[in-house]
Every structure is written in C-alpha cells, then in structure tokens.
Amino acid sequence: MLTIGQLARYVGVSTKTVRVYHAKGLLPEPGRDASGYRRYPAQAVVDLLRIRTLADAGVPLARIRDLTPANLGTELKQIDADLATRIKQLRAIRARLRELAGGELRFLPAEVDDHLDGLPALGFSARWIAMERDLWIILYATQPDLADTFFRDQTQSLTDPALRDLYLASDQAHDLDPTDPELEALADRIVAASIERYGTEPPGMSSTDPTIHQLLQGAVNDSSPAWQRLDTMIRGRLGRHGVTGV
Amino acid sequence: MLTIGQLARYVGVSTKTVRVYHAKGLLPEPGRDASGYRRYPAQAVVDLLRIRTLADAGVPLARIRDLTPANLGTELKQIDADLATRIKQLRAIRARLRELAGGELRFLPAEVDDHLDGLPALGFSARWIAMERDLWIILYATQPDLADTFFRDQTQSLTDPALRDLYLASDQAHDLDPTDPELEALADRIVAASIERYGTEPPGMSSTDPTIHQLLQGAVNDSSPAWQRLDTMIRGRLGRHGVTGV
DNA sequence: CTGCAACCTTGCCCTTAGGACAAGGTCAAC
DNA sequence: GTTGACCTTGTCCTAAGGGCAAGGTTGCAG
Numbered sequence: 038m039l040t041i042g043q044l045a046r047y048v049g050v051s052t053k054t055v056r057v058y059h060a061k062g063l064l065p066e067p068g069r070d071a072s073g074y075r076r077y078p079a080q081a082v083v084d085l086l087r088i089r090t091l092a093d094a095g096v097p098l099a100r101i102r103d104l105t106p107a108n109l110g111t112e113l114k115q116i117d118a119d120l121a122t123r124i125k126q127l128r129a130i131r132a133r134l135r136e137l138a139g140g141e142l143r144f145l146p147a148e149v150d151d152h153l154d155g156l157p158a159l160g161f162s163a164r165w166i167a168m169e170r171d172l173w174i175i176l177y178a179t180q181p182d183l184a185d186t187f188f189r190d191q192t193q194s195l196t197d198p199a200l201r202d203l204y205l206a207s208d209q210a211h212d213l214d215p216t217d218p219e220l221e222a223l224a225d226r227i228v229a230a231s232i233e234r235y236g237t238e239p240p241g242m243s244s245t246d247p248t249i250h251q252l253l254q255g256a257v258n259d260s261s262p263a264w265q266r267l268d269t270m271i272r273g274r275l276g277r278h279g280v281t282g283v
Numbered sequence: 284m285l286t287i288g289q290l291a292r293y294v295g296v297s298t299k300t301v302r303v304y305h306a307k308g309l310l311p312e313p314g315r316d317a318s319g320y321r322r323y324p325a326q327a328v329v330d331l332l333r334i335r336t337l338a339d340a341g342v343p344l345a346r347i348r349d350l351t352p353a354n355l356g357t358e359l360k361q362i363d364a365d366l367a368t369r370i371k372q373l374r375a376i377r378a379r380l381r382e383l384a385g386g387e388l389r390f391l392p393a394e395v396d397d398h399l400d401g402l403p404a405l406g407f408s409a410r411w412i413a414m415e416r417d418l419w420i421i422l423y424a425t426q427p428d429l430a431d432t433f434f435r436d437q438t439q440s441l442t443d444p445a446l447r448d449l450y451l452a453s454d455q456a457h458d459l460d461p462t463d464p465e466l467e468a469l470a471d472r473i474v475a476a477s478i479e480r481y482g483t484e485p486p487g488m489s490s491t492d493p494t495i496h497q498l499l500q501g502a503v504n505d506s507s508p509a510w511q512r513l514d515t516m517i518r519g520r521l522g523r524h525g526v527t528g529v
Numbered sequence: 530c531t532g533c534a535a536c537c538t539t540g541c542c543c544t545t546a547g548g549a550c551a552a553g554g555t556c557a558a559c
Numbered sequence: 560g561t562t563g564a565c566c567t568t569g570t571c572c573t574a575a576g577g578g579c580a581a582g583g584t585t586g587c588a589g
Contacts, residue, residue, distance in 0.1 A: 040422075042565065052566085057547060072555055074566055081419030082424045082448045090379050093372075099548070102334065113384045120377050126339075127370050132361060135337045138359040171325030175293065288536065288574060299536085318584055320537055344575070 048085045057084070063088055063102045094120055129274040149173050152192055157200065165208040194234075203230055213263040220263060284322040301331070309348045340366055371493045395419050398438055413452040417527065431510055438479075449476055453510075461512040470516035 045052045048152055058064040067077045091101045095118055098280040145153075155174075156166045160274055194200045206223055213219055303405045304310040310330055313323045337347045343363055350358055391399075399419075402412045432497040440446045452469055459465055 040566075046396070047424075051545060051547080053549090061546095065312050071565080074555080079420040079424075082421050087383065090376065090383055091547090094376050105392055110384070113380060117377060117380055117401070118375060119383075120380070120389055124370055124377075127366060127373070130340050131366050131370075134340055134363055136361060137333065137336060174325040175328050178293075180333050195502065217484075286537075297576080299576060302539095307575095318537080320584080337574090464582090 038070075038078065039081070041075050041077070044077045044081055044085065048089055050085070050089065050213050058085070058088060058098070061098050061102060063098055091116070095123065141183055145177060146168075146188075148192075149177070149188060152188070159195070160205050162208050164210075164211065200230060200234075203227060207264075210263050217263070284316075284324065285327070287321050287323070290323045290327055292330050294335055296331070296335065303335060304331070304344070307344050307348060309344055315404040321417060337362070341369065386523065391416075391419055391423060392434075393436075395423070395434060398434070405441070406451050408454050408457075410457065446476060446480075456509050461509050463509070466509060466512055467516065 039047075041052045042056055045055050059066050064081065067075050067081065088098075088101055089137045091104075092098065094116055100112075131133070153166055153170050154171070157163070163171075173184065173188070176187065186252065195204070202224075203226060210220060211224055285293075287298045287301055291301050298498050301310065304330065305312050310327065313327065316322045317391075334347055336343075338344065340362055344451050346358075400414055402415070403409070407415075407432055419434070423432065439449070447474060449469075453473070456466060
C-alpha cells in the first residue's frame, strides 16, 4: 500500500495533482491508515497513468472523468484526431515563426513599398498615401493572396492615364463639402470606369468574404464625409457594392 | 481607423483578448474617438498578428511583452526549439493513446496473469498473491522492461523446489511474532539462497534507480511486522540492500 | 422621430489545473 | 529527543481569457 507521495513519484506528478484528481472525482479516494494518511493500492498507479496519458493529450479533466467503457472507443478516436490536428497546427505555427524571425519588421512586400514610394511623384497627397498604406498592411496581414491580386490590378491601373486621374480626383475629393455636385460627377465617372474594367462586380469581391470588404470601406469612409458620400452614391449606382478605390 | 471589434475580427480573436493585451502591456492603448471608443491604426493589425503567432506557439504573454529587438533572435530560436520538442512529445502521447485504445483494461501481460493463477495450487496464500499482483502491476506500469527481466527470473526460481519452499516459508512468516527465532533462521536461508543465485547484489538493482526498489520494499514491509523484521535482518546480512521476495 | 440591434465602455466574478504556503500531526533515523 | 521528511487540511494565487451587468453610442428601419 502506497502513500500519496510514493504514488505521485511513481507516475511523475505532484501530490497536489493527486489530491486535485480526488476532488474532481477522477481518482477514487483510497482508505486511510491509523494516522489518517491515504493508502493506495497498486491499481491506483495504473489509474493515474491512464489519467495522465489523457491529460497530457490535452483532454480536460472533466471529460476524462466522464469517460466510460461504453463511450471510450469513440472518445479516444476523437481525441486522437484532435491531437493530430493540433500537431499540424503547431507545425504551421513553426513556419510562421520562421517568417517572423527572417523578415523582421517588414510587413509589406518590397514591391508595395516601392509602389507607395512612387505615389508622391504622381501627385497623390500624403494623406492618401498613408491611408492606402494602411489598407495594404491590413490586406496583406490577413489575406496575402487576395492582396497580391489586388496589388497587381492596382499597379496596372495606374499605367492608364484616365484611371490615374480618377484616383487623383478621388484623393482631392477628400476635402470637398459632402453636398458638392462635383462628387456626383466623380461618382458617375468612377462607376463607368469600374464597369468598363471589371463588369458590374469589383474585382475579387464576388468570390470572397464580404465582411473584409465592408471593414476596408468603413475605414475609408471614416476619414472624410465627402468620401462617405461618394461611396454611398457609387454603391447606389453599382447596386449594393462599394468601391474602395484600391 | 478601426474599432476594437473590427481589429479583433481581422485577427480572429475576441475583443476581450485585445483588452487583456492592453492591460498586460503587450499592445499599446490607442487613442480614443469623441465617444471614448478605442481607434486603432492598421499597424495594430500587424502587432496583434505578431502577438498571436507567438501566443499560439505557447509563449506566455509576459515573455512576449519582454521581447525586444535585441533579444528577439535568441528568444525565437529558443521558442522554435521548444515547439519542436513539444511536437515530439505530442507524437509520443499519440502512440501511448493508441496503446490505451488497443489493450483496453489489461494491465498485466497474459503470462503474469497465468503465473498468478497458478500460485494457489503451489500453496501460496491469497494475501501473498494479492500483494505480488500489486507489485507486478506497479512494476509493469512504471518500468515494463525491468519488470520483464524480474518476471522471467521469478518464474524460473519457482521451478527450483528449494527456492519455492523459501517463498512459501516467507508467505507463512507474515503472521509470526516479530521476535520469533524462526525469522532469524529464515533470514539466513534467504540470504544464502540469494547469494548463491545472484552474488551479493539482487538482480537488476545495481543498474537502476534505487528509489523504486525502496518503494516496493516499503509496500511489502507495511503489511506485516514480521516481514518488516525479516527485511531488516536480511538487509543487515546483505549490506544495505533489501530483498523483496519478487 | 423613435425604436431596435449591434456596437462600445468599465467592472466584477468565474474557470482550469494546479503551485505555494501555513499550521499542525507523524514517522524513521541518528 | 530532536531533526528532516513525510502527511493532513485550508487558504490564497496564477494565466488567459469568458461571461455578464449596467450604461453610453451608432446606424439603420419603420
């Protein structure tokens, strides 16, 4: 008959751990000897090893407690599957860690930084560039592949003088009064150009989660009442979809 | 500029998590808008993703907070190494889980059960058999290979009539008075047989952790004052080592 | 205009699986 | 007989949030 300390050392846990398992009903309280010490049969070693194996696998104690011979088989299958996905996750995290170690502090691909660096020469305001930079950061941080698609489209758009002027006009519209009729005209031109370039759907939007688009749009609208008005008008003309200008 | 909910959804965490990171100093508190809402720059998305990557790797938040560009390199190397060992552990646990699923409820190898089943016919008491069974369970649960060595030795011992009589005499000694001179004589016979069979060291003991032996011995001694006395005498004659009878 | 749903704010308590420590009783060894 | 290593119960503490309450905001719909 073992004392609690002996039992614990056998299995490689602390005595507190054993007492916790008693309190939670995982391990039956054994009898006491004359001086009130717990005395364990050898079976307790087996029980405790079983509990530790499951606990090490990440199974919550409450779930271990509720295991019965009846549900054991299916539960174990589930636990094993969870463990397999956990291992896969950890491997993915390791890969991400290495990126973090390698490309320290560079959140945007070099081409994007180059693109942003070239914008002042084209006549874009510092405010516009800062906002566009933020949008690229969010997009690349959360959806790198989609961001790449957008980015290629964007750089290509800027080679067309008509489209470039449209972007510049949007930039300048930031400080217009929201009721300025200029905005109406600008919205018309943007819608026409958008339809000509993409059809009735902005690029990439139909195939992806709409919330990200809404978030981007919200961030843009926040910075200027005129832009917000512009967005409202464009959405009215294109039917339910906004255009971020990116 | 993002609200806390937008930021959280981008990165896939709860708003509470973001607030906790503020409280713990991992993420700087951003400015507030007119109504007191937190407003985040895009940079916060990048910061938060970095924190989550590390947290997902199992790094405690306090340690993430204390990362500086100076110690980042070495820390990341350490974290990656920890992650690698963690993955290895999980794979080992998976293997143990499968054992648990396969050999449900059988804690002793079939030969050991057979051996125990044969003991009553040889004249061993139920008490002795129960005790021996417990010892095998503990030994197999914690040190299967050592247990196998011992077991093979034990079954072989029982084929020798002289040794078998010695075990039977030990069994019966359980109820003797601790001062009975019989014990003295029995101790002498056990020591002689032990030295003849193993030399001055009990088998396997010299090469292994002594604590396991002491625990086994303690468990045996507890059940009878006579056995305890017997153990003391044997240890005196063999010099510091006990004999478990197994 | 008013209501409602979906946000945001702070503050508080709850959870898991134990660790740490206190104050007292026990055991074995020198 | 005292010392050190055990055991007992009870209490508080931890990490990383979850959940809820009570109140203020915002945006959209009728």
